[in-house]
Amino acid sequence: MIFLHKRLQSEQEHPKNKKDAVLLLKSPCQGAMKVLFIQPSPYGSDNKPIKKKQLYFVGLALPLLAALTPKDWQVEICLETIEDIPFATDADIVALSGMGHSIIRAIHLAQRFRSLGKTVIMGGYMASLMPDEAKKHCDAVVIGDAELVWSQVLQDYQQGCLHSFYEQQLEELDPPLPRYDLLLNKNIGDFLPVQAGRGCPKSCSFCSVHCLYRNRYYQRPVQAVMRDICSVQELGFQKFLLLDDNILAHPAALLKLCEQIKPLNMTWYSQCSIDIARHPDLLQAVAASGCRVLSFGLESISQESLVAMDKGWADPSQYPAMIRTIQDAGIDVSTEMVVGADGDTKESIARTADFIRENKIVVPRFYILTPIPGTDFYAQMLAQGRICNHDLYSYNGAEAVHLPQHMRPEELTTAYWQLYENVFSLRSIVERTIFRREFWQRPWDFFLYLLVNLYYRHHIKKRITPNIF
Ligand code: B12
Known part of the structure; x- marks a missing residue:
């Protein structure tokens, strides 16, 4: 079934996009690594990502993923609704979330970052509900909860053996304290999310x-x-x-x-x-x-x-x-x-x-x-x-x-x-x-x-x- 608009189909298939279960990247990576987490903004009726001066409601996924990232990695969060996408980033990995139709923007960003030589990982609700479609545009998809697999994803990346899909159901929900600090310099509302x-x-x-x-x-x-x-x-x-x-x-x-x-x-x-x-x-x-x-x-x-x-x-x-x-x-x-x-x-x-x-x-x-x-x-x-x-x-x-x-x-x-x-x-x-x-x-x-x-x-x-x- 074709879900995506023809604008997407005309995008060039990335040469890295193989059907193999294991994707062999460059040689194993050394030194300080960086991951850039992006919450894409859905396209508006003018076909441009919706922009705002302030993002009143902020989700928890990115601060939580940042907290799940091992300490020797650098992390950065970008909320596209209120921030420009740093296409010139020095990040090694670009990790894209996406809810609802913002998945289209996520896919466009994935294609762009891959063309810039970045490794792109997708996760969140939409990528989890249509993982095969998401995988066509990125290097790996995390299906469902990230808690038990995220550090494995990063380790596999460092060792040059990233898998196409990662999925592991939680037995209990016991997340670390989210990196709220990464949101503090952003123009968000006067409250923060806490998961019960x-x-x-x-x-x-x-x-x-x-x-x-x-x-x-x-x-x-x-x-x-x-x-x-x-x-x-x-x-x-x-x-x-x-x-x-x-x-x-x-x-x-x-x-x-x-x-x-x-x-x-x-x-x-x-x-x-x-x-x-x-x-x-x-x-x-x-x-x-x-x-x-x-x-x-x-x-x-x-x-x-x-x-x-x-x-x-x-x-x-x-x-x-x-x-x-x-x-x-x-x-x-x-x-x-x-x-x-x-x-x-x-x-x-x-x-x-x-x-x-x-x-x-x-x-x-x-x-x-x-x-x-x-x-x-x-x-x-x-x-x-x-x-x-x-x-x-x-x-x-x-x-x-x-x-x-x-x-x-x-x-x-x-x-x-x-x-x-x-x-x-x-x-x-x-x-x-x-x-x-x-x-x-x-x-x-x-x-x-x-x-x-x-x-x-x-x-x-x-x-x-x-x-x-
Ligand atoms: C807070 C919230 C919002 C906020 C903040 C959104 C934002 N920009 O972050 C607001 C109100 C703005 C919002 C808007 C929308 N939302 Co909303 N939102 C939520 C809500 C209530 C909580 C999300 C959250 O923080 N959860 C806590 C975190 C920790 O859980 P999580 O997001 O699932 O993340 C975990 C995994 O999914 C995974 N993960 C998530 N992203 C990524 C990325 C990578 C790279 C990796 C590896 C893993 C990963 O890791 C996390 C830890 O395990 C959920 C309901 C829910 N049950 O989650 C709906 C929900 C996510 N929203 C939904 C929708 C549809 C929307 C809108 C499209 C609604 C609309 N028509 O306007 C917009 C889209 C906005 C956008 N920018 O994309 C749907 C998504 C359904 C779907 N199939 O995608 C949900 C599930 C509600 C529902 N019941 O349908 N939303």
Whole structure:
């Protein structure tokens, strides 16, 4: 199957790109080695990598990979959204991450660096879900977690015997302290990421996390998470983003974590299952520990769509009451939803805007349901002959690339943007942010949400999906 745009196919195949399992490089390397880690920025509608003055959300992969790199290596991190790519780098290895459609930019960078004589390694979600495709453009691919293989990759490189693929499943998640220091001179937001868990116990067919981890879920011991949170605070940050695809997976551990976070007087954000509304004591503890916003992957207000996505355990008729419970505990609700599943009609998509306004969701985000290669949903759509666009360039969550059940793909794309227009109408924005009773309890928080909403509105007018950064 061809995933990549013809612009990619016309790129020259690199002579190093052999099918051998083991790639023999130059003679074994000596002396101080350097690895340059790059987080590529996805291409925008103008076909240029999206650039920003500040990267508010910063991922953990690169600081963690830097920490996993042996001490005798030099390391450098480049976040392309806010920094220029140092093509003249003296690094021996260029290590490229990539999530979603930014994999296209990662591949372009891989080709460019290889033409400059660098050894290129790819990893991260997309390279892991389509490793054969990624391998065509680089020297080695790390599939899934890097913790147990990264130092082996570097050692193999030094000994001139790099393999094509590296993959080793974790038994437990016990990462070193991320090299947060490498982010400090960059223009990032006022919080840092800390990982509490990885993987997910749920089985939603469209989700890359499920399709990569297959129900494996690793939870870090509370003490280890606290090590990272304390270190973030020592670096002068009073806020952190708790990375975990479902912090509710083990309620007792979450409670313990909250009890230890509370005395630090920090503010934190995370994502969670809406089921937390069923745990009132835990909800109070989460709020009391400084959690201000939780993001919920509600996906859809259509039960039929949820069933189609293998998320039938969620019940949208209960969403309003659960959202209210969470808001009453003092936690603001942000949502992630998708449109274009088999239960969705143009009318149900339009109704979603009312749902968001009526339930006063402070920061709502939407994507068109996208069959990401490597996911079960992709296999399902392919088997049913329902993929109508194989150009990975369009797999950006804002263009329909599959044939929806109840409308044409272009109608889905139109309904998606119309939904965004409605949700980010001035009326909806003010009702969800400043015209609500909680405003007077925490005016600065809600004023900030107002600004975020206006910023998103500005992007939507330019047809840029919010949260791309
Ligand atoms: C924080 C985050 C963001 C932040 C920061 C992104 C950034 N620039 O770093 C923001 C909000 C900006 C963001 C944006 C996007 N994100 Co995001 N994001 C996440 C989130 C919540 C955590 C990522 C993280 O730091 N994890 C912790 C680290 C330690 O884990 P990791 O990334 O998996 O890395 C490990 C391995 O994968 C591996 N690895 C990773 N990279 C590399 C590279 C090399 C060379 C090697 C060897 C190994 C390696 O090593 C690490 C240690 O084992 C994940 C959800 C998740 N479950 O991970 C989604 C997630 C990664 N994002 C996703 C997507 C789709 C996007 C967007 C495309 C969304 C959009 N439409 O706008 C954009 C793309 C932005 C970009 N620059 O590319 C998807 C990726 C799916 C996929 N198939 O690729 C995820 C999985 C969410 C989901 N459930 O679907 N994201």
